[in-house]
Amino acid sequence: MQSTANWPIIGHEWAVAQFGKSLANGRLRHAYLVTGPASVGKTTLVRALAQALNCTSAPAARPCGECRSCKLIARGVHPDVPIIEAEEAGGRLKIEQIRDLQTTLALRPVEARYRVPMILRFHEATPAAQDALLKTLEEPPSYVVLLLTAERADGLLETIVSRCQPVTLRPLALEQTAGVLRAHFGVPGDRADLLARLSGGRLGWAVRAAQDPDMLAGRDEALDRLEELLRAGRIARFQYAETLAKDKPALLEMLSLWQTYWRDVALLASGSRVPIVNADRAESLRRVAGRVGADAAGRALEAVCRTADYLARNVNTRLAVEVLMLDLPGM
Numbered sequence: 001m002q003s004t005a006n007w008p009i010i011g012h013e014w015a016v017a018q019f020g021k022s023l024a025n026g027r028l029r030h031a032y033l034v035t036g037p038a039s040v041g042k043t044t045l046v047r048a049l050a051q052a053l054n055c056t057s058a059p060a061a062r063p064c065g066e067c068r069s070c071k072l073i074a075r076g077v078h079p080d081v082p083i084i085e086a087e088e089a090g091g092r093l094k095i096e097q098i099r100d101l102q103t104t105l106a107l108r109p110v111e112a113r114y115r116v117p118m119i120l121r122f123h124e125a126t127p128a129a130q131d132a133l134l135k136t137l138e139e140p141p142s143y144v145v146l147l148l149t150a151e152r153a154d155g156l157l158e159t160i161v162s163r164c165q166p167v168t169l170r171p172l173a174l175e176q177t178a179g180v181l182r183a184h185f186g187v188p189g190d191r192a193d194l195l196a197r198l199s200g201g202r203l204g205w206a207v208r209a210a211q212d213p214d215m216l217a218g219r220d221e222a223l224d225r226l227e228e229l230l231r232a233g234r235i236a237r238f239q240y241a242e243t244l245a246k247d248k249p250a251l252l253e254m255l256s257l258w259q260t261y262w263r264d265v266a267l268l269a270s271g272s273r274v275p276i277v278n279a280d281r282a283e284s285l286r287r288v289a290g291r292v293g294a295d296a297a298g299r300a301l302e303a304v305c306r307t308a309d310y311l312a313r314n315v316n317t318r319l320a321v322e323v324l325m326l327d328l329p330g331m
């Protein structure tokens with residue numbers, strides 16, 4: 001049995017074990033689709049698999065992280081491991097990018113055993129780009145392993161999904177997330193617990209927040225703004241909607257923050273003893289809970305979830321946010 005202890009992955013042990021076994025048996029699929037929420041570890045996992053496939057150390061030590069191949073892949077510059085993704089934040093992955101990739105896939109690897117394109121955030125691919133990739137998935141050259149990531153599989157063409165081996169990543173347990181922050185990143189106890197709860201077990205987010213104080217400051221500001229909006233009228237809400245709609249990735253991050261917020265308000269308003277996520281804002285959350293009540297908080301939570309769902313299906317962003325603004329309670 002091949003060891004997987006040297007894989008640079010925290011959590012997702014079953015996925016690593018599954019890859020380790022396939023590599024040891026030489027029973028690789030031609031395409032893998034790794035799904036899961038943003039910052040849960042999808043890219044880290046497919047990068048490690050690309051390294052394991054092309055590592056030049058002894059099989060038991062792969063991926064070693066030390067050889068030329070592993071290092072080039074870590075830096076994203078290995079000629080046989082191209083990274084294909086939407087060119088701008090919030091943009092789409094276009095058909096031209098898939099066509100360019102297909103030209104290179106027709107050629108044998110330059111220096112590695114496999115050509116391993118990492119096609120990231122494939123949920124951002126246009127329907128035409130998805131359709132174009134289908135051809136490669138139907139008849140992949142023997143030296144090609146396609147690694148796709150996406151937040152969800154349900155927005156992708158069924159024919160794409162059915163030709164890939166699915167690997168679904170779930171958030172880590174909160175205790176594990178907090179433990180990693182303490183042990184590997186030197187985050188003190190209480191702060192590690194708070195970041196773990198705020199991240200919802202998405203380790204990538206938790207680590208970024210631990211290393212970048214601006215992220216938490218930005219969250220505080222965003223929640224202050226939300227509380228102002230509850231007191232504001234329709235015009236102020238629509239103005240804010242317009243600002244939010246301009247930056248879709250930031251908007252999606254905001255919606256996941258609002259989900260934790262309204263869940264906390266609903267819990268407090270209904271007198272539940274389930275621990276809240278935004279524990280450092282307990283006082284203002286209690287105030288809002290007292291004003292709006294459990295029913296309105298529950299409806300706000302539903303509205304936020306519904307909006308996130310619409311946006312995942314690429315509906316008109318501004319319209320979706322304006323509808324959400326009308327669904328938020330007043331106080």
Ligand SMILES: [Zn+2]
Nearest residue numbers: 055064067070
């Ligand atoms: Zn290596």
